[in-house]
Amino acid sequence: MSQSRRIIIYSVFMGILLGQSPDIPDVVSKVATSAGNYLKLETGARAIGLGGAFGAVGTGVTGVPYNPASIGFVNRMEVYFSHTEYMVGISHNVLAYGTQLTGSDYIGFHMFWLDSGPMDVTTELYPDGTGEKFNVSSKSFRFVYARSVTDRLKIGMSLNYIRDDIYTVYMQGVAYDIGSNFDTGLFGFKLGMSVTNFGPEVQYHGEGLVQIVSDTTDPDKQLHKVTKKFPLPLTFRLAVANDIIGKESAFVQSDIHRLTLAMDGIKSNDYVMYGSLGLEYGYGEFAFIRCGSHLNHDTMGMAAGGGVRVNMGGSALCVDYAFVNNSTIEPTHQFGLNFEF
Template structure:
């Protein structure tokens, strides 16, 4: 009964929150920097529709919930590379290890490479003969601790860099998260706040445009150098194994059914 009441309580909050924010999402398109930080970075998380804040286990869950590395038994490594849209590739390289009875540490590297793209201008719409590319990087150093056999907490300090041709930004941001095994019919709760940090500003040679004093520069050129926030994201999730060898509901030695739901609130 407690489980059913919890789900009924969380589900309306999640649905109302999503629909309530639709006008803001539409009107705030392209008003944050570091959009690559919102890409899914774990094959298992992608298979679960991104519902990973309570279900993350090990180093692949670091971007969703840094406390997930507290599930490592000894040491763990993970690597992936994805051929994304339009020739874009991105990949992950991460490692984590136990450094004590209750302490864990890890490193997580995520990169994105657009590949070469042709430079076009108003005078040369078919291309100038030059190429440029977008290179993005997020490096995380993570520490987690098992406070009890049921409660795990963790945090990450992140170095974020984004370079578009000769324009770039770099900054430091932070993640925090927790994972709690409630002991109520196998229910697990997860919470995280990711990409918390200062606003960023792009700088570089490509922003230095020489114009005559008689030309009025419009707002579009000035806005490029405005400061923008990172994609701060709050996640709250719940997980339960409704069928499996250790399930309190349906015992099955051969098959497992895991139910996981996340509520996600972007900035």
């Protein structure tokens, strides 16, 4: 097939994927109708630099929250850590591990925790604080398994334990993720699909919901408040990626330069459908520059980043940086370290 024909087919295909329908007035987004919204936070410096377009290009433990099949690309063993500082002392951290059990089986874990930093406990009698401190923390711990079904298809699943702690009140539950990554063999296109945060409704419990009352028949004189149940942010993701330039590119082949285009379509049960579009340039698989954008999203905008990969014998160290612009908070910066053994 001629080079020009390949480019035409590629342009038409991407035009269909990127095409958006006209805005529909009065769309109900269902914002703030689910619990555990921290599960939708983007993690991983490489993924953030690509604007969150990581469902098809995620290769390793950093891609687990986007698509659990990503762990099926681990070679032998991989460890990842990242730390992000938000405003007023809020931070989030990621620690992940993955290993190849057999020629086709992979396991690992992905741990994420969000912390508010210390805050003052206030009451009606002490509006300036009682002298006591507390933290709001949100945690997610995923156990992941993936399998290479064929040399082109990988499937993965994860069991996710989640917990929120707000002073003396907590919420906890279990969610499930499932995903796949498929090399179509058609002009180098790769498809990623995932369903994440599937699980039962959750509600808050704890001592903070107990109220002491005098006019009750309860011998403990306690009134236990029951909170409303909320669903988790169930999210569907369809992703596509292609090496426009690269060693195995169907369009422009190069042993040194690589340019990857990635796009994700995302729909959660508490928000309108939106997209992520990202580009990654790699020079000799040593130095990388990334940029991305969030499409049809009301807060997240442009993103950028870069990284280097240093080979050390049979091991490698990857250092990545990402920046994302957000209309509601200050721009955030994230650094990530990835070790491959």
